[in-house]
Amino acid sequence: MQKVKKWAPLIMAAFTILLCASCQDWGETDSPSGNQVYPKLEKIVTYSFEEEIDPAIIQLYAYSDGNIPTLVNDDERKSSVLHLNGGYAHIDNPLNSVKAQNGVSLTFWMKQVVQTGENSEQDLDGALFSFQNENGTQKFFFTANGWLSYDGVDGKYEDNNPSDYKTGLLTAGEWHYVAMTIRDNGYVVYVDGQKKIDKEVTEFDFSKIVQFMASVPSLYLGYGSGSETQEWMLDDLTIYRNQITDSQIKVPGTGGEEEENNYIIVGNEDMSTPWWSAFSDLVTMQGDQTIHYGFYNHTNGATVYNNWVLILTDGKDQTNDSRVEYLALRADAFGWGTLYSADNVTSNYNMDTFTSDMKGAYVDLTIKRTGNRIQITAVTTTAEGTVYTMNNFIEGTLSGTIGAILTCEGSYLEIDPETVYVGQQYAPDTYLVGPADMSAGWWSYFSNFSIVNTTPFVYTFINNSNATANWNNWLLVVTNGKDRGEAGYAEYFVVRADAFGWGPEGSNYNAANISASYDWDSFATQMKGAHCMIILERNGNRLDMTAKVTTADGVKLGDYTFFYEGITTDIGAFLTVELASLNMRTVGYYPFLNAAE
Structure with a gap:
């Protein structure tokens, strides 16, 4: 797996099922596909x-x-x-x-x-x-x-x-x-x-x-x-x-x-990749979690199997000969493995056009574990905009840790680091922080508390606000590893969406550590319905926060950053709101995110 700079589709934030159709005649537009796709440049x-x-x-x-x-x-x-x-x-x-x-x-x-x-x-x-x-x-x-x-x-x-x-x-x-x-x-x-x-x-x-x-x-x-x-x-x-x-x-x-984005390349870019020669880094999950990937599939189109392949193991990578391969699932709805069954695979592919459809196609791949069952959903959007869905599940005795690897043959993959995560994924409107009518009073609604053991740790959500004041948006609270109401609870700092924050007496909070370039004349309006990504990265006693905002119109705002020095304990975090509502999408660890730096 290599990291290279490629010109960015800052794209398809792929956390949901996509519904769209290709255009017909000039001047005719596709049927609305909902708000699941976040347009990227x-x-x-x-x-x-x-x-x-x-x-x-x-x-x-x-x-x-x-x-x-x-x-x-x-x-x-x-x-x-x-x-x-x-x-x-x-x-x-x-x-x-x-x-x-x-x-x-x-x-x-x-x-x-x-x-x-x-x-x-x-x-x-x-x-x-x-x-x-x-x-x-x-x-x-x-x-x-x-x-x-x-x-x-x-x-x-x-x-x-x-x-x-x-x-x-x-x-x-x-x-x-x-x-x-x-x-x-x-x-x-x-x-x-x-x-x-x-x-x-x-x-x-x-x-x-x-x-x-x-x-x-x-x-x-x-x-x-x-x-x-x-x-x-x-x-x-x-x-x-x-x-x-x-x-x-x-x-x-x-x-x-x-603007550039560091895509992770798996395979040879001339699409000469031999079988079992190029792999993404191992991504693991423990217990009932979700692994998600978003990537572009580039193929020579010679055969249906010259595309992406997903490998699921007992937490070991391809170099470990003692690994158990529960599943190897190919892009063309074919597979093998100790728990693979062809009866568990469904798709609506058009196999007459499949080899050409996969050229430059974007793949939204979700791997969700629930007990001893793993559900795999691959939503493929062709370069022309046609959408196909493949579903597969495996069921049986599974180890506590599950490993995922991507490989390919006669093709190469461009993985978007901002789409790869391990944690929890939420369908739209299923997990709100604050009522949908944006009536939340101060310090009255909170996200689930998270212990931040592994970073980059990320929240993604839609920020719904009444656009009346710059502070009526998201707030991030970082603690000493304890939740509200828990004995010994203490806050390191609180930061608001509008580049403002504070810390308790004796805290090392420093406003000079905030950097943002927002247009304050339009900020409140831009935050209405914006897609937000809050990234936490710990290095020793320092914690860095980066907030990335894409407006509902698809305009990417400049990064808002803050750092805090002097952390001596575990880190806990949660989100809260005032006169706003957060429609949560993902919470978890983004293992490839540093590739975007």
Whole structure:
């Protein structure tokens, strides 16, 4: 097993059953799948224009009496850029390979050349880019005026038409860094790191535009509005599924580097992995607990068994010859082992398309023990968005410790460390901290108490709040290993969601140990329905807390951190609320989480 940096789908927080279907015709959206999937950002492609253009990827054309686009060296950018002067480019839409969940985003550098002819004006009508169907009868385009226009079978929408008014969004004669998202309820445009447009649209269903952009076959550069785009230059065009975050919005070179995630790679990335040669680290659970994995399955597609395999043992890894293998379960619903029975395996796979379905598929794998029975559920979401479910159970005499290992053949796996945990998993609305109506008074509702023996120890939950005050959200209480009401109970510290905290008299609590970069003007609203992950990590007498927040709209906020020094006992922890309600998802140990650092 190796840890490598990969561009992140910060993705599919996979704690529940997914229900969705692939899009049908352009402009048609999938049936709602509920709130189980937390959209995460995925970089699909970057066109850097640093190398000679491959005509199989980008096709170049000229307008009448115009010029074919060319690559030129730009002194200001200090790189090669695409120069479009009376021409345009066509690209097969890279978004066709994925399923957009709540948005489509683009970032790019652009510069319009100042027009010097008599009566020349800045080109505000020509499209910088457009997405179109095969014959161009349906299209979406965007211009330097921020003119956003959609014309599809399911309706029309436009904003910032330059014939109505000029926005001054992008001035000519200088390079600008543009970061924009088309989301299900509107759109936002940043120029040079500054928010210029942020519009929530109620009179038109913007999810239609999102799915249109992800579904149509063609992306054009410098074409699509019905007006020839005048001379301009383009560099570093990056396309994402879902909504970009602060990391992509900031101007590169000023702290706005692309966001990365450390995926754990199992197998050879050229998919040449021989059988029984590559393994994930052993993950163990004691008693009635759950082990969960989320990973991407990359296969050569040669056979149905060239995919992931789950091994369940008596707590020993593959190097221990005395291990008992209770189960080896393959992705194609086949298996073996001392407790395996083919009668216990069910799936709704389409075996006619299975080998292609598994290419780049995301697998949500849950292993839940109850007494002497272990239930395995694998929910597979294909790159096109089709969802399959496989269930299996084993039953019989089991050891107190169960070990889990992932391996593969003719394939490789990308495991997301933020999805791998051992502990308890909760279905939505089955474990609330505080009433759902958010009427909880101060110090009146609490999560279950946990002894934090092994770290990283993590809580994940949906933070439901009334959005009236910044402190009406989650609170974390860390104790000396004892619960409320227990003899000798003492608190080390309490921290609130809004980067505030305290400790009792004599505590080593220090407010200077808090670090957060929240936008306090929007914080209360952003926390309403946000997915939260609180991570506790102990190192000797020091405990570090990191809170990761993803808003209900899929926007990832910057990390909120705190550390406490001077811990001399066991650690206990619980959550509480005030005028809020926490819809708990998981509580437990995340063994691979340090791979994300």
